[in-house]
Amino acid sequence: xxxxxxxxxxxxxxxxxxxxxxxxxxxxxxxxxxxxxxxxxxxxxxxxxxxxxxxxxxxxxxxxxxxxxxxxxxxxxxxxxxxxxxxxxxxxxxxxxxxxxxxxxxxxxxxxxxxxxxxxxxxxxxxxxxxxxxxxxxxxxxxxxxxxxxxxx
Numbered sequence: 001x002x003x004x005x006x007x008x009x010x011x012x013x014x015x016x017x018x019x020x021x022x023x024x025x026x027x028x029x030x031x032x033x034x035x036x037x038x039x040x041x042x043x044x045x046x047x048x049x050x051x052x053x054x055x056x057x058x059x060x061x062x063x064x065x066x067x068x069x070x071x072x073x074x075x076x077x078x079x080x081x082x083x084x085x086x087x088x089x090x091x092x093x094x095x096x097x098x099x100x101x102x103x104x105x106x107x108x109x110x111x112x113x114x115x116x117x118x119x120x121x122x123x124x125x126x127x128x129x130x131x132x133x134x135x136x137x138x139x140x141x142x143x144x145x146x147x148x149x150x151x152x153x
Contacts, residue, residue, distance in 0.1 A: 003036070003039055003151075004039065004114075004115035004116060004144065004147070004148050005039050005040075005041055005112065005113055005114040005115060005116075006035060006039055006040055006041065006114060006115070006116045006117075006118060006148065007040075007041045007042070007043060007079070007105070007108070007109035007112065007114040007116070007117045007118070007131070008040060008041070008042050008043075008046060008076070008117075008118055009043075009046060009102075009105055009117060009118060009119030009120070009121060009122070010045075010046040010049040010050055010053070010105070010121075011119060011120045011121055012028050012031075012032075012118050012119070012120075012136070013028075013042070013046060013047075013050045013072060014050060014053050015027070015028035016028040016029050016032060017050070017054065017058070017068060019053065019054075019057065019058055024137065027136070027137060028136075031118070031136050034149050035148065035149070036148075037075070037076065038077075039148070040075075040076040040077070041076065041077050041078075041079050041109065041112045041114055042072055042073075042076045042077070042078050042079070043078075043079050043081070043104070043105045043108035043109060043112075044078055044079060044080050044081050044108070045081050045101065045104045045105050045108060046105055047069050047072060047073065047078065049101065050065075050068070050069060050072070051065045051066070051068075051069050054068055077112075079108045079109070079111065079112035080108075081104055081108055082111065084111065085104060085107045085108050085111050086104065086107075088103075088107040088110070088111070088129075089103035089104040089106070089107040090103070092106060092107055092128060096126075096128070098122065102119075102121060102122055105117065105119070106122070106128060106131060106133070107129075109131045110128065110129035110130060110131045114131055115130065115131065115132065115144065116131065116132055116133075116134050116142075116144055116145060116148070117131050117132070117133050117134070118134055118135075118136045118145070119133050119134070119135065120135050120136070120137050124138055124142070125142070132144060
């Protein structure tokens with residue numbers, strides 16, 4: 001069986017950074033530690049959004065926020081936002097009523113060959129171009145996420 005690649009939405013990174021409470025932080029960190037590192041993809045869009053949240057909401061200095069972004073960049077593969085991704089995102093946003101920024105993250109995940117996009121912000125179970133949105137904070141864990149976590153060493 002081919003290993004399933006997993007993309008991270010901004011909120012997963014935000015929680016792992018300690019914003020929005022220690023319970024969500026611990027859940028996010030546990031999840032990131034259990035997932036095979038080489039299967040995790042971070043859309044470049046999510047890193048930009050994280051920088052914005054760290055500076056505006058967490059009141060970190062831009063230098064501190066940059067250090068966090070570089071740490072995430074070094075931890076996981078980063079998928080770029082290409083012109084092809086932007087066009088796909090506009091289709092996705094117009095056809096499925098997603099914000100353009102959520103659509104960019106989902107389109108990037110699809111372009112990077114991901115099977116799952118971990119996100120609390122999008123509709124749990126929504127599937128587009130082979131990528132299923134999964135809320136890792138849901139009471140009942142999605143079967144695809146469960147399968148990845150059970151196959152991890």
